[in-house]
Each structure stands twice: as structure tokens, then as C-alpha cells.
Amino acid sequence: MKTFVRFLYIIPLLTLWACEEKQIVGDSACPSCPVVSKVDPAVAQEGSEVTVTGQRFGNDKSKVSLEIITEPQKTVIAPADILSVTDTEIKFKVPAGRQGMGKIVVKVDVGTEVLASDDAGITDKPADVLFAFSGKGQFTIATLSGQAGDEVVIKGINFGTRKEDIVIKIGTVNIPQENILAVSDTEIKFKIPKGVPAKDTVIVLVSNFAVGGVLEFTYDVPKITSTLLKGAKDEIITIQGTNFTPVKTEIKLFIGSVEIAPANIESSSDTEIKFKIPRRTGSGKITLNISDFEALEKPDFQYVTTYTVGTFTYTTGIAGTDYGSVKDFKIDTASGSDVIYLGYQQLLENTYIVRIENNPQSPAVPVAVPFNLPQLLLTKNAQGKYIIPTFRWLVPLGDKILCHYFTSFGSEEFRITEITKSPSTPSPRFVERSNSGIEFSNATAANANQLYATRYISSNGPDNGSSIYSLTRSNTAGARFAYSSIYNSTIYSFDDIEYYNGQLYLCDAKNYKIYAYQQGKGKLWMFSTISGGGTSTADDTPIASAGYRAPTDLAFDMAGNMFICDSENSIIRKISKLSSAQPLVSTIAGDLNLSGKVDGIGKKARFNKPTFLGIGKGGRIYVYDSGNGAIRVITPD
Missing domain, CATH: 2.60.40.10 (Immunoglobulins)
Structure with missing residues (x-):
């Protein structure tokens, strides 16, 4: 009976205990429960003030309690240490005598129940709702x-x-x-x-x-202390700096967008990295990444292209000649191969256009195929004999070749003739004929219907000045060119003209200069000297102070580099990226004033008054080496 009475006495106590506190935890389970989103600072010492940011805290400090779950225990913040409460922010002071790391849980008494923020573990919550607190002086502040x-x-x-x-x-x-x-x-x-x-x-x-x-x-983030670096293929370059690593596998090195293969990294230490330059790396910013940290500096790297000179071997199409009297020399890549066209005068007997196709992928020896102009043009004088034309220039254009020549037997006549490229069916057609004495000395094509040509003002030669002409024809089939003078000079002598990127560029062998005829603001054409007149022929000379001796021909590659036959110096020059802010002039093949016929790399090669050049596929440079009566080919690495 006593036991039963005692049991009856316990029942209401259990009921009271069960009803004393009802917690609904988790924001998804309880839309009205408080939510903790941030604790600032996340690490604090006893006595420090901490701010808890969140939602639905209410505004009554007496209704709010604060716990820090450090599992398997918890720390309850004393009411005196809760400094202030708003609906979105609670400020409290870190208590003394306890330490740990856990998640802050906010509880709000709403009368019938206690609403709490989610306390289901701490590892699945973002780091910014974790809080570490401790006593003072446990490790060195450093x-x-x-x-x-x-x-x-x-x-x-x-x-x-x-x-x-x-x-x-x-x-x-x-x-x-x-x-x-x-x-x-x-x-x-x-x-x-x-x-x-x-x-x-x-x-x-x-x-x-x-x-x-x-x-x-x-x-300790890596830092590069080296400034401008430069080098050619297979050279070993050293990058100096701090906080590098001796572990090569942790290094990633880029020049521009090109990654240097790990096999090319020769060695590394804390202060320097040595790497071998791969072929055709190109120039650009050096980016160094070590253990996922990028170096603080990005110096420029300048790739130095290596140019190897060889003698172009081919089978001659005219017995007993080495084409020692070439009047013009052009490279045509329209067919996919490098096709060399030479305008050739064989004494006073015959005038030829010679076609030599070079496909570096083919093992066959190229063959020089001649077009005999008198036979093609069927031009006879009054006695019924062929008039031998004096050849001036040619321009490969589409499926045709435009060539300019004049005849001087009987009445003087100047002609531009269009000839089909096929040697078997050349089909010549006159597109301009004049007896007014306009003798164009060279020409370049902007497109199929627009040529620019130069001529000597006097038939006495270039000493009396030169002019630039525009030759235009309509799109009508069979239309001939109409021409007009666009620039005249009594000072300059134009030995070559090239159209590139909307502008005209000319070289002057007599005055040792390179000119530009460019469209400026308002589309006005302006004539200017861009290089020459200086004395320096050293590498990396600024364009304005470079010096030449008889620059006779120029051409552009796909990257916008200009190449020049510096004939009297027997060298080939390069103006790097003419459109850049500071173009530089350097010698890529041959050595100053050392003439001869020697194949080799760069300055070890020798030329003898190179006169013409042109650019083939892959950046190959073909040079007519007039003093040696040979065609040379320069191959970039």
C-alpha cells in the first residue's frame, strides 16, 4: 500500500518535469525558432566581447539563454555575461575558467515552450558558426x-x-x-x-x-627578382628569386600561355630555377606557380628565334644558267607549297619568268620551270622578229601572275600582262599598255583589283626621285587597270614596295632608309621615315637609330615582323613586330661586312649582296643572294 502511495506521489512530479521545458530545434522543423548565422570573432579569450548574429532572438534579455556545445559537455553563459539582446544580435562576454570549441546554441523562452537553434552536432555546420574560447597565455603570441x-x-x-x-x-x-x-x-x-x-x-x-x-x-609566397629574361631554343635560363622550392614536381612554369614541360626544368632551389627553353616557346610573361601559390612578380621573357641558313637546291630548267641576272623575286603560298617566281633576263636573248615549287614535305628535288616571255607574248617588230621585253617586276595574284616589262625596239611600249600560273597553258592577256613613258619599277598587291607601284621619275635612274602610283581596276571581267600618282619625291629612291595591314612600306637603297606611307586620322595618307639614317647595326637597336647600307627588299611574316635585305652589309635584318610600341632591329643571318657563301646558324652564315627576299609557309625566308647567284632559304626554329 505504501509503495502504491509513493508511486502516486511520483506521477505528478514526472508530469510537472515533462511539461517544464519543451524545445523545438532546427529551423526547418520550427520556422519560429532562432537561427545563428555568424559569430564574430570566431576565436576569443576570457573577458572578450563576442557578437552572435542571426534571427528571431527577441528583445528581452531575461528570456534568452546562451550555450556553447563542446561535446560531450556544454558551457552555459551566465545571464550577467549576456550584455545585450536584439532580434538579430546578441552580445556576450566570454566566461572565465573554461575553454573549448563548439557551436553556439541560442534558446528563447516564449512562455509555453523554449525555442532553440539547431544543436544537431557541429561538424555539419559552416565554420563561421563555430566558436573557440579559452583562458589566457596558453601559447606564445607570434x-x-x-x-x-x-x-x-x-x-x-x-x-x-x-x-x-x-x-x-x-x-x-x-x-x-x-x-x-x-x-x-x-x-x-x-x-x-x-x-x-x-x-x-x-x-x-x-x-x-x-x-x-x-x-x-x-x-612565404614565392617572389621573382629577375627582370627581363631572354634566350633561344635549348638555352638554359635561370629565374632568380625567393621562397622557391628544391622539389621540381611542385613547380609549374608558364611563358605566356605555354607551359614549360617538367622535363625541361633542369634544377631548382629556394632561390633559383633553371629551365631549358623549348623550341618555338614564344615571348610573354613568366608565370611561376609553386605549391598552388603564384609568384608575386611576372617578368617578361623574350624568345630569341634561331634562324638557320641553307642553300636552296633545285634542278635548273634552262641549261647552262644559274639565274644570275634576276630582276624580281616573289614567294607565292596560295597553292599550299612555297612557290618561288623569278623574273630573269638572259643576256639580251630571252626574258623568263621561272617557277620553282618547294614542298618541304616532299623528298623530290624542286624543278625550275621557265616561262619564255617573247614566245608567250608573240610580240614582233616590223621585220617580223620577236621583240625581247625588258623585265621589271611580277606579282603572283590568285591564279594569275601580273608582270611588267617594256620593249624598246621601234616605239617604246610599257605593258602589264596577266599570265596564267600553269606553265602548260600560260594564256597571256594585256591589262595595261602605255607608250607614255611610265616605267613602273616594282609593285605590290592589296587585292585582286588594287595594286600599288613605284616608278622612277626620270628614265635616267633613281637619282632623280621616285613616285608611288595607285593602280585600280573594276570587278568587271577583263577590265584593265587605271593608274594615278599618289606621291612624288625628288629625294627618295624606292627600291621595293610592300602592302601590309592597310599600309605601304618602302625601302631606299640609295638613302639607306625604310619608309611608311600610312593612312592617319581622317584617312589622310602620310609619308614618313620609320628607320634608317642611324649608325647602329647592333642587335636590339631601337628602330629610329638603326643603320643600313643599301636596303633593297623587304617582306612581312604572319606575326608582323619585317625582314630586310641589307645588301651592302651582306646581312638580313629584322624589325620585330612593327606595330608594337618599341620595335627593335636585329641581324638574324649573316655578319656585318663579312661576305661569302656559308650555310649556318644566324651570324655564322655568309651572303654576298642579298637583293630580294620573300616569306614562305612556316615563316621560311627565301633570299636571292645576287653576289652568289643562288637562292638561300632561312628556316626559323
């Missing part, structure tokens, strides 16, 4: 620094001796347990892994309790 693989030491007290009790975080990144090398009561030694932040706060936990102190870690 700054650590280093790189991936470096060993660093944290000094302090009360660390214990068990590595498995230690957790180290740099920002939100956990240091792997295998990187914690040694632990004593006064120091922890660990190795920096890859992937840590460049700069962040260090948090140390011992048995899940945060160790006091504020420790900052700074990654």
Missing part, C-alpha cells in the same frame, strides 16, 4: 611563416604529449595528423601541407579544447 614542406614550431604550455589529442587549423584548413611531427608540453612541431591559406589565424585544440592565444600564419 607570427609563423613558411612554405609547403617546411617544419614550424608553436611554443606554449599545457599541450600534453599525445599527438592524437592535437588538432591544428590554419583558417578552416586542418593540418593532417601525419604532418604533426612531435608534441611536448611546451611545443608542437608540424610540417606545412599544400593548400593552406596565404595568411590566416592558427587555432590549436588539445582534446577538443581551444588553446588560448592569437597566432597568425603567413605563407
Whole structure:
């Protein structure tokens, strides 16, 4: 009976206990429950003020309680340490005598029940709602620094001796347990892994309790101290700097967008990296990445192209000649191969256009195929004999060749003739014929219906000046060219003219200069000297101070580099990227004033008054070496 009475007495007590507090946790389960979104600061010491940001806290401090779950226990913040409460913000003071790391839980008493923020574990919540608090003076306040693989030491007290009790975080990144090398009561030694932040706060936990102190870690980011670097293929280049690494596999190196293969990285240390330049790397910014950290500096790298000179071998199509009297020389790539066209005068007997097709992929020896102009044009004088035309220039254009010549037997006549490229069916057609004495000396094509040509003002030669002419024809089939003078000079002598990127460029062998005839603002054409007149022939000379001796021909490659036959110096010059802010002039083949016929790389090669040049596929440069009566080919690496 007594037992039953006691049981009846317990029932209402259990009922009262069960009704005392009802918690609904989790925002999804309880739309009206408080939510914690941020704790600032995330690490604090006793006595520090901390702000909890969130929603639905209410405005009555007496109704709010605050807990820090450090599992398996919790710390309840005393009401006196809760400083202020608004619906979106709670300020509290870190209590003394406890330490740990956990998730803050806010509870709000609404009368019938207590509503709480979600307390279902701490590992599945974002880092910014975790909070670490501790007593003071547990480790040395200092700054650590280093790189991936470096060993660093944290000094302090009360660390214990068990590595498995230690957790180290740099920002939100956990240091792997295998990187914690040694632990004593006064120091922890660990190795920096890859992937840590460049700069962040260090948090140390011992048995899940945060160790006091504020420790900052700074990654020693690599820095390049080298300035401009340059070199050619297979050369070894050294990048100097700080905070590199001796581990080559941790290095990623780029020049522009081209990655240098790991096999090309010869060696590395903390202060320098040596790498071998791959073929055709190109120029650009050097980007160095070590252990996922990019170097602070990005110096320029200038790739030096290597040019190898050879003698072009072919089977002659005219017995007993080496084409030693070439009047013009052009390269045509329209067919996919490099086709060389030479305008050739054989004494006073015959005038030829010679076609030589060079396909570097084919093992066959190229053959020189001649077009005999008198036979093609069937021009006879009054006695019924063929008039031998004096050849001036040619321009490959589409499926035709335009050639200019004049005849001087009987009445003087000047002609531009269009000839089909096929040697078997040349089909000549006159497109301009004049007896007015206009003798065009060279020409270039802007398109099929627009030519620009130069002529000597006087038949006495270039000493009396030159003119630039525009030759235009309509799209009508069979239309002939109409021409007009667009520039006249009594000073300059135009030995070649080239159209490139909407502009005209000319060279003057007599005055040792290179000119531009360009359209400026308002589409007005302006004539200017862009190079020459200086004395320097050294490499990397600024364009305005470069010097030449009889520049006779020029051509452009696909990248916008200009190449020049510096005839009297027996060298081939290059003006790098003429459109850039500071074009530089250098010698790519031959050596100043050293003539001869020698194949080789760069300045080891020799020419004898190179007169004409043209650009083929892949950047190959074909040169008519007039003093040697030979065609030379320059191959860039």
C-alpha cells in the first residue's frame, strides 16, 4: 500500500518535469525558432566581447539563454555575461575558467515552450558558426611563416604529449595528423601541407579544447627578382628569386600561355630555377606557380628565334644558267607549297619568268620551270622578229601572275600582262599598255583589283626621285587597270614596295632608309621615315637609330615582323613586330661586312649582296643572294 502511495506521489512530479521545458530545434522543423548565422570573432579569450548574429532572438534579455556545445559537455553563459539582446544580435562576454570549441546554441523562452537553434552536432555546420574560447597565455603570441614542406614550431604550455589529442587549423584548413611531427608540453612541431591559406589565424585544440592565444600564419609566397629574361631554343635560363622550392614536381612554369614541360626544368632551389627553353616557346610573361601559390612578380621573357641558313637546291630548267641576272623575286603560298617566281633576263636573248615549287614535305628535288616571255607574248617588230621585253617586276595574284616589262625596239611600249600560273597553258592577256613613258619599277598587291607601284621619275635612274602610283581596276571581267600618282619625291629612291595591314612600306637603297606611307586620322595618307639614317647595326637597336647600307627588299611574316635585305652589309635584318610600341632591329643571318657563301646558324652564315627576299609557309625566308647567284632559304626554329 505504501509503495502504491509513493508511486502516486511520483506521477505528478514526472508530469510537472515533462511539461517544464519543451524545445523545438532546427529551423526547418520550427520556422519560429532562432537561427545563428555568424559569430564574430570566431576565436576569443576570457573577458572578450563576442557578437552572435542571426534571427528571431527577441528583445528581452531575461528570456534568452546562451550555450556553447563542446561535446560531450556544454558551457552555459551566465545571464550577467549576456550584455545585450536584439532580434538579430546578441552580445556576450566570454566566461572565465573554461575553454573549448563548439557551436553556439541560442534558446528563447516564449512562455509555453523554449525555442532553440539547431544543436544537431557541429561538424555539419559552416565554420563561421563555430566558436573557440579559452583562458589566457596558453601559447606564445607570434607570427609563423613558411612554405609547403617546411617544419614550424608553436611554443606554449599545457599541450600534453599525445599527438592524437592535437588538432591544428590554419583558417578552416586542418593540418593532417601525419604532418604533426612531435608534441611536448611546451611545443608542437608540424610540417606545412599544400593548400593552406596565404595568411590566416592558427587555432590549436588539445582534446577538443581551444588553446588560448592569437597566432597568425603567413605563407612565404614565392617572389621573382629577375627582370627581363631572354634566350633561344635549348638555352638554359635561370629565374632568380625567393621562397622557391628544391622539389621540381611542385613547380609549374608558364611563358605566356605555354607551359614549360617538367622535363625541361633542369634544377631548382629556394632561390633559383633553371629551365631549358623549348623550341618555338614564344615571348610573354613568366608565370611561376609553386605549391598552388603564384609568384608575386611576372617578368617578361623574350624568345630569341634561331634562324638557320641553307642553300636552296633545285634542278635548273634552262641549261647552262644559274639565274644570275634576276630582276624580281616573289614567294607565292596560295597553292599550299612555297612557290618561288623569278623574273630573269638572259643576256639580251630571252626574258623568263621561272617557277620553282618547294614542298618541304616532299623528298623530290624542286624543278625550275621557265616561262619564255617573247614566245608567250608573240610580240614582233616590223621585220617580223620577236621583240625581247625588258623585265621589271611580277606579282603572283590568285591564279594569275601580273608582270611588267617594256620593249624598246621601234616605239617604246610599257605593258602589264596577266599570265596564267600553269606553265602548260600560260594564256597571256594585256591589262595595261602605255607608250607614255611610265616605267613602273616594282609593285605590290592589296587585292585582286588594287595594286600599288613605284616608278622612277626620270628614265635616267633613281637619282632623280621616285613616285608611288595607285593602280585600280573594276570587278568587271577583263577590265584593265587605271593608274594615278599618289606621291612624288625628288629625294627618295624606292627600291621595293610592300602592302601590309592597310599600309605601304618602302625601302631606299640609295638613302639607306625604310619608309611608311600610312593612312592617319581622317584617312589622310602620310609619308614618313620609320628607320634608317642611324649608325647602329647592333642587335636590339631601337628602330629610329638603326643603320643600313643599301636596303633593297623587304617582306612581312604572319606575326608582323619585317625582314630586310641589307645588301651592302651582306646581312638580313629584322624589325620585330612593327606595330608594337618599341620595335627593335636585329641581324638574324649573316655578319656585318663579312661576305661569302656559308650555310649556318644566324651570324655564322655568309651572303654576298642579298637583293630580294620573300616569306614562305612556316615563316621560311627565301633570299636571292645576287653576289652568289643562288637562292638561300632561312628556316626559323
